[in-house]
Amino acid sequence: MNGTLATRLSRLAQYGLLGALFVFLATPMLVIVVFSFDANRFPTIPWGGFSLEWHRAILADPMIRDAFLNSVLVGLGTAALATALGFAAAYLDFRHRFRFKLPFILLVAVPPAVPATILGMAMLAFLSRIGLFGRLETVMACHVAIATSFAMAIIRLRLNDLSRDLEPAAWNLGASPLSALLHVVIPFCRPALIASFFLSAAVSFDEFLIAWFVGGVHETLPVRILNLLQGQVNPKINAIGTVVLVISVALVLLAQRFTGVRAGRRPKPRSGE
């Protein structure tokens, strides 16, 4: 059977390629995780035995603890603000017609497309001029600018599925515009709001360049990692890397869980009014 053999080989090749790709992507991360539990001071083969020494060491390091706390604060703040602003922008786009709507949406959407170096430098220049340089809130504000774009994208996708009649139906049944927003639009968007919360948190938690530019003495975890790296090769880095990896992956998985993008469902075409 010629065909079967060819099909099998082709399938084998496809799986092989896919496997190789995953190995290529995952190996560096895996190496970090493995060596974070290595008793050796330097990540070398052979493996020096299982140890929690480096994980304990990062817990004991006050600078790392501070950086971690900063990252959590900035991440949570960014998540809450970006979700709120992203919802506001998406809702504005959904409910109202106004001049300059397209430029407005582009303005919200564009920050992630700008190279982070340029964004970071621009923000540094701007913020130091208005005297807001070097505060934790500043880092948060910059992260919000980036994450809002993702939040709006996710929430807009969800609002696209909201029947145009649903909100007017709520008004018709006695809901004031505010009640309709609280009781109809927000419950409808809940999965998207949760998803954008976790995704915004992940964006903020991973972001290095801007935090490094504008944070001043307030280090977030990625900034602390770089500063450690500049000093010497420190085995604590592997341990921090493992923690960051676990948190980031968890946040993204949580976000995925709530985006609710189901296969085979097309968004309804917008009905003309």
Add this chain to the structure above:
Amino acid sequence: MPTPFIALDKLDKRYSDHHAVKSIDLDIEAGEFIAIMGPSGCGKSTTLRLIAGLDAPTGGDIRIGGDSMRGVPAFQRNTPMVWQSLALFPFLSVVENVAFPLRMQKVGAARRRARALEWLDRLGLAGMAERNIAQLSGGQRQRVAIARALVTEPSVLLLDEPLSALDAHLRVRMQTELSRLHRELGITFVYVTHAQSEAFALADRIVIMSEGRIQQVGRPQDVYRAPANAFVAEFMGMNNLVRGEVRGGSGGLLEIGSALGTFQVPAETPLPAGARGDFVIAADRITLARGADGPGISGTVLGLEFVGSTQTVFIETEGGAEFRVQKQQHEIEALDLVPGRRVTLSWDPRHAWLLPQAA
């Protein structure tokens, strides 16, 4: 005369790209079942949205129970509507959907649940209370939408093509249901539809709209038998329109000349010779005879179409006009009507209806 329950007073709605409702006047009595009909784009749905306050009029006023609705937002009108799309809240259960208007009125949780359950029971949905909307059939969703609109016990119910998404069998059942509810509740129903059968089956009065204007208001049989103008006559379907000119007349009968010949048409007021004399003759009032040499208009059968127990016969006259004639099955058989057969059409002059002159 008592003040009407809902009064539209020179109501006007202009959008940037078209004039949807052109200064219409309409009085709706309390407890009336009124149907607004017309082809799509005639302004019937816009009129309903204006009554509900979902759109703001660009002219005129709406009074409900004597009070002007100018500046009253939709959520303070208590004019619940059953939407064509149903607009049920997908993230709420059946009972939560029905209780929604009560929740907006700050009715306590236990009480609103009890009342919602009562309405579900009334619409034959007992036992469905905790289901998701997605688990219901089309007919059940329809009932949920109606229960949700009625739960606050409003004095008016607006319905925007509520049955158009249902299949024919369910549609008839829901018509019966709506009729029963209207009788039991005694409130005003304003029903927008493009389906003549629904309007005729349900409404006390029907309003025919076209291009943003009201063409005629009246009881269904009156609108059917005595259309106000050619548009209504054609919209009602089973009418044959003959365009002609008044030649003279006496004793309540006008003599009208047309391309098809001269006809006698009753008229309440005499018209001068030369005036327009368009008239209609209903499809079920025409007598058919075999052969082309009797008195009347001769023509050729083009084809036949089943409409329930009757058939519609399409006939082309010598003058090239097309007539529709409605006949029982046995009459068709007796006359052996097949396409190509020559026939003669005639009718009792008393059944012709002269279209009132357009103002």
